[in-house]
Amino acid sequence: DQQVKQNSPSLSVQEGRISILNCDYTNSMFDYFLWYKKYPAEGPTFLISISSIKDKNEDGRFTVFLNKSAKHLSLHIVPSQPGDSAVYFCAASEYRGGSNYKLTFGKGTLLTVNP
Amino acid sequence: DTAVSQTPKYLVTQMGNDKSIKCEQNLGHDTMYWYKQDSKKFLKIMFSYNNKELIINETVPNRFSPKSPDKAHLNLHINSLELGDSAVYFCASNRGLDEQFFGPGTRLTVL
Numbered sequence: 001d002q003q004v005k006q007n008s009p010s011l012s013v014q015e016g017r018i019s020i021l022n023c024d025y026t027n028s029m030f031d032y033f034l035w036y037k038k039y040p041a042e043g044p045t046f047l048i049s050i051s052s053i054k055d056k057n058e059d060g061r062f063t064v065f066l067n068k069s070a071k072h073l074s075l076h077i078v079p080s081q082p083g084d085s086a087v088y089f090c091a092a093s094e095y096r097g098g099s100n101y102k103l104t105f106g107k108g109t110l111l112t113v114n115p
Numbered sequence: 116d117t118a119v120s121q122t123p124k125y126l127v128t129q130m131g132n133d134k135s136i137k138c139e140q141n142l143g144h145d146t147m148y149w150y151k152q153d154s155k156k157f158l159k160i161m162f163s164y165n166n167k168e169l170i171i172n173e174t175v176p177n178r179f180s181p182k183s184p185d186k187a188h189l190n191l192h193i194n195s196l197e198l199g200d201s202a203v204y205f206c207a208s209n210r211g212l213d214e215q216f217f218g219p220g221t222r223l224t225v226l
């Protein structure tokens with residue numbers, strides 16, 4: 001039962017254009033969403049996050065949009081650069097009491113930015 | 116100056132053996148995690164520890180036993196290894212709602 005879905009396994013864009021990565025979730029208990037970036041043979045690294053009380057968060061070239069009614073979020077990268085080529089994981093956080101939050105990850109989308 | 120480190124990076128072993136993977140974080144975080152990324156690329160949480168106390172145990176077989184000697188360390192011991200245990204195992208840590216910092220991963224291959 002996939003609670004976080006990234007339906008596009010891969011995406012290819014030209015350098016300088018916009019990259020849009022999508023993510024859908026099913027669990028209404030998720031209240032915080034994160035995007036992680038992963039290069040081969042390395043661990044995921046945090047990119048950007050958004051609280052469920054917001055619909056947009058921007059950090060430089062990266063913007064995350066949240067549509068809570070549609071249970072959908074997206075990551076926009078503008079302009080895309082070849083160094084952005086990596087696997088992008090969407091993750092959703094669920095509060096488990098105390099200081100514990102459980103992250104559920106999507107399957108990832110491989111972004112390739114062509115020079 | 117590595118934030119979250121894991122050893123070993125690669126582990127090749129025979130079925131039925133017992134092995135351990137070590138994780139250390141120098142970020143002063145109080146929560147640590149183990150994740151498994153299987154052949155289908157899903158990254159799934161296995162355990163989380165907060166101040167050496169087990170908080171999350173996601174229906175992982177009893178053959179897997181995490182041990183946290185102190186806040187900075189969370190080791191994973193696996194008994195009677197099976198072919199299906201082959202995966203990349205990631206350790207992570209954080210504080211509260213802050214983002215989790217991941218280690219580089221340990222690729223376990225069971226022959």
